[in-house]
Amino acid sequence: MTVTHKIVLDSFKQHPWVVGLSRYVELADADIDAIRSILEGQRQIRKRADIVVQGYEYRKLCFIEAGMAIRYKVLHNGKRQILGVLLPGDIIGFPASFYDRANFSVAALTDMSIQVCSFEAFMRACCQRPLLTMALLWLAVQETATYAEHIIDTGRRTPFERVAHFLLELHSRLKAGGNATSGTFELPISQEAIGDVLGLSAPHVNRVLRRLRMDGLVTIDGHTVTLNDLKVLQTMTQFESLTLAPSPVLKRCSCVNRR
């Protein structure tokens, strides 16, 4: 490995995706380098730009470095359901790339910076470095758990609980990626969009947010949100952080950790 190569690799190790993953799978340098080598380079995406469009083929994986996006679907009655907010460290193109045509759309919420690689190249890399498959599996497991909580939000939680739980989840994920200090984070998303995440109307989101503010539970200044009492919010919504507590079995599994 040349000196320049080593520098490039070390810099990629700082990538939010690699950092986030390292909590669950102990990737070797060779694994990380395998991904780095298939990256097609950094891209800038403009706020509001479409990245994936439902119904069309999409064969890429984008590793988010900075900025936020939403994954959503538009129904034929015009309503929109946002499935999730994508943050630094998350992947765009999952699960779209696994299917013939993308089942959902993705659009940028803010200006973004991403690293792109082709899905095919990634799959080839997975064959050579099986730990990468395991890494992707971990992402999928997290996604599943997050979606499950989202189902509970829209299915059985009150609007008040929904909004609170939503804020807690974002805060938790942002903090895990170093994009939030204790309790405070940037939320560049309109109230209408929050409604589309949680199955509520925009006016009602507005009323719920006001109540959260008046109860002193959250403070909102522009797009900056502060959660004033995490404890209370967490017990109120039965929030459990999904970014923590991997099964100890995985930690012990030597083939996963060392290779």
Place this chain on the structure above:
Amino acid sequence: MTVTHKIVLDSFKQHPWVVGLSRYVELADADIDAIRSILEGQRQIRKRADIVVQGYEYRKLCFIEAGMAIRYKVLHNGKRQILGVLLPGDIIGFPASFYDRANFSVAALTDMSIQVCSFEAFMRACCQRPLLTMALLWLAVQETATYAEHIIDTGRRTPFERVAHFLLELHSRLKAGGNATSGTFELPISQEAIGDVLGLSAPHVNRVLRRLRMDGLVTIDGHTVTLNDLKVLQTMTQFESLTLAPSPVLKRCSCVNRR
């Protein structure tokens, strides 16, 4: 490989889990045998029995051979959200085994017959046969897509659409596993439970079902459901089968298909 061994292996190849998976990942005999060899044997589960309990450690994977179960969570206001119905070919213990403690509970809806193996043994098998990791990844991808549709159900579809979409999904999954003929299938689940899947009250599920019956769209006789006009139901609910159309890239990917 001895003759008896071959017979045992061939019989395991008929297992709904192996059959279902083969649509996406071309497992070699060695892969299938790797799983078969770590199975601890068949178990019978009684209707209504708890299999996984939220908050407790769970370190097993159960491959469903026959019967149905539900994955759910009970909130502290007493409400229950059912996250999904588990059918023959599905796995119990996912994603619970990946976490320190199970985030959700699983209970048998009917008498069941399952094959059990320890999570640790499965992970070890994944290290030796990386295609198994890919297989599990595929399951996770499907799960994600199914959950996403579920979010759309509870978030933005009308109760009428929800129930119709729910019936279509179950029918589609059962049919893929050979447990339903065209349009007709067994649904051993109470209306209250359907409500807990879709975020509705039991009385309202009842009314919606009646309307579906009166419109001639479905016929219900005991626990046997017949969907009379799949086309209409599908366009009405924007239903897309998730068990189909894997990305062509995966089909081409030689390392995935042959090993």
Place this chain on the structure above:
DNA sequence: CGAAATTTTGATCACGTTCAACTTCAGTGG
């Protein structure tokens, strides 16, 4: 500064929940 997007507020109303009663059905034991 002007235009567009977003937030905020209020009034009205429909939908679906809630609660309660009653019916039907399946399973069990006498």
Place this chain on the structure above:
DNA sequence: CCACTGAAGTTGAACGTGATCAAAATTTCG
């Protein structure tokens, strides 16, 4: 075989939540 029991299905009436629609206030951005 029937009586008994508990679960599940069915129905109705009343209520409340949150959607809808519309308009005004405010912010953002070109």
